[in-house]
Amino acid sequence: MDTHWMRRGRCKDMDPAIFFPNDGVGVQVAQRICAECPVRAECLDYALDNRVDHGVWGGASERERRRLLRQRRLAHVAAH
Numbered sequence: 001m002d003t004h005w006m007r008r009g010r011c012k013d014m015d016p017a018i019f020f021p022n023d024g025v026g027v028q029v030a031q032r033i034c035a036e037c038p039v040r041a042e043c044l045d046y047a048l049d050n051r052v053d054h055g056v057w058g059g060a061s062e063r064e065r066r067r068l069l070r071q072r073r074l075a076h077v078a079a080h
Contacts, residue, residue, distance in 0.1 A: 005042040033060035
C-alpha cells in the first residue's frame, strides 16, 4: 500500500481528532483544512479504494464518500 503522499498532507502534524468529528460543524472545519491540501486527491482515492468508513478524507465526509462509491458502482455496471 503506497502511502508516501501522507507525509505531504496538511494534516500530518494536526490532531487526528479534527478529521474524525462528531458533528457537521466539525466536518466543515476538517473540509476547510483539506481544501488547501496538496494531496487531497490522493487522500480521497485512498479512502475510496480502502473503503474507509469514518472521518473526513480528501475533503469528503463519510456520506459524500458513500455517494461517490455508489456513483462508481453504477458507472461500472452501466459500462458493462
